[in-house]
Amino acid sequence: MNDDRWGHLRTQCEALEPGSVLLTPVSDRRFDVRRTDADLIVVSFADSGEERPLWREQFSVLVDQLETDRIDLDALQPGVEPYAVILSLADEFAVRADALVYEPDSDVDADEGEDNPFVVPASEARTQVERIHDDALLLAALVERLDLVDEADLSRLDTDVLTDCYVLSSDVQRGADRLRKAAREPILERLGPDQTLHGRYGTVRRTTRTRRRPKDDETVFAALDDHGVPREWVTGVDPSKLDVVVEATDLEETDVFDVEETVYAQKTGIDEDEKYSRLQGIADRIESLEGPEGEALRDELETIENRLEDALSAD
Template sequence: MPFSVSWHTLLEELEDLPDGATLVTPLSRDRFRLHDIQEQRVVIDFLDRDIDTTRPLQRDQFETLYRRVTDNDGAFELDRLPPDADPYPAVLSLHPRFEVDEQQGMIVETEGPTATQVLDDDSSPADASERTEPELDVYADALLLVDALERHDLDTFEDLETDALVNLYTLCSDVQRNADSLRKEIADVLLTRLHHDRPVSGPFGSVQRTSRRNKSLKDDQAVIETLEAAGVDREQITSVDRSKVDDALEVTELSESDVYEIDESEYVRKADVDEESKETRLQGLKDQLAASDDDEAAELRDEIEALEARIEELTSFRTGTTFHTRSNAE
């Protein structure tokens, strides 16, 4: 089929999009909307950028992508796209014969119903009045920590009472632990969406897939025999085994200091957490805000809502996994 036919089909699909429809790029997850549809190009507006927000997408570049898909058995790997070409497959997915397979990291040609990169209306952030508290431990602990930070003068920690310092340390520890647990859960999902060390950006930063190489020695005898066969003297590679030294100390009168260099240091460790007290304080904050109508309370509510919005941005990853579905209408 000539590209000109597919191009005009795509333009017709773009014309039929509802006003304000938002698309998302498959790799960088950038959100954008159509600004103008012309015979030789499509102009888009990025929603998450402060500079270079408007960009034209040229027809000849769409044709190049079209050829790469059709000439490669109906599939093309997204990570082979040139830099900044991410919007092209997102727009091409509006064509009823092309869709983005994010699990495989490819744009594919298909004869059946296809999904687009158009975000559903219900995927947009809800109004503040409709927001609900996320059921995340780090969320509650972060609110409590912010409240504690605001109630104390932190210019000099030495001036704080001991119980205040204990509370701050406990909350910092809880936030760190729960945030790290949440970070690992998010990383597991991100690993399925990142391809070949290609950075993916969001409003607050960027991430990329990296690899870590771990190694462990094979059986001791096998290692020694292999190295001796290569001309390495056994004495060059044998060393004191700490576990064997500890076993030896148990059957001798020697002390640890006789064979170890010991450097002692002191540190603070969280011993216990009063979850009931934390929950009571958290509920008290919410009840106090709900009952008060003065300007100071309204200002504090606004600050907490802004904090909640920021926490949600930092602890969530919006996806384009819920898409509009089109039937094969061409």
């Protein structure tokens, strides 16, 4: 691979939008470009954190093949996939019908051509956890900017601001609920019966919830007949009437109810003071930072906000 071609490939890698990732066509693995050097391009895979060097001489082998024949993407070996993806960034190569092809004379400008299927933009590349963080940060900034005293103040907001408040609240709630459910199983594995776990912001304990629903009418009436209970006592199979019958006779609960027990982690305490102190401490430290370090951090927060605004606008 000559210097001009290699230089162009490095430039295309370095021009990728910050936060965007690349996607392998067969194994469906996400990776990003960490750096480019004179003889290699270093990539990092998101699922493992593994860094892998992609060598210039290996790119040359693939380019030689592409100049005479197409490369079928479906048949790529895992070790070759990232090479093909990186090559697809160059103007002279394109993805056509599940194949990487060489198009040296293409007159389609790279910015006006079809979207590269292996490039995942930053707004879509964020993980669910990153989305929760970003949404919560935006909602917190919005609430702070609006200086709301209570929920009644929402009625005085302009329609566009009220819409943003609703959208962000919904996104944070949905994302937080997914995170809560994902945390439930490992929490339950660490919670023994009647045990309480304590964190910085609150506590949880293991609780068993029992849900019952009447069996079908035929089964219930047969059980009542077997125990000499008049059917009219529960005509229509009213659950509240069944409760009384179960309590007042020798009829077993399981004879007339399908009983289902659900084990879950119940929130039993919240330390709002600790949460507020933590958030205030973070805000104070950011505000007190001066010089390049403080400016860099504030720029990073502004970038996060811009990313979320772009994502919300895209939806």
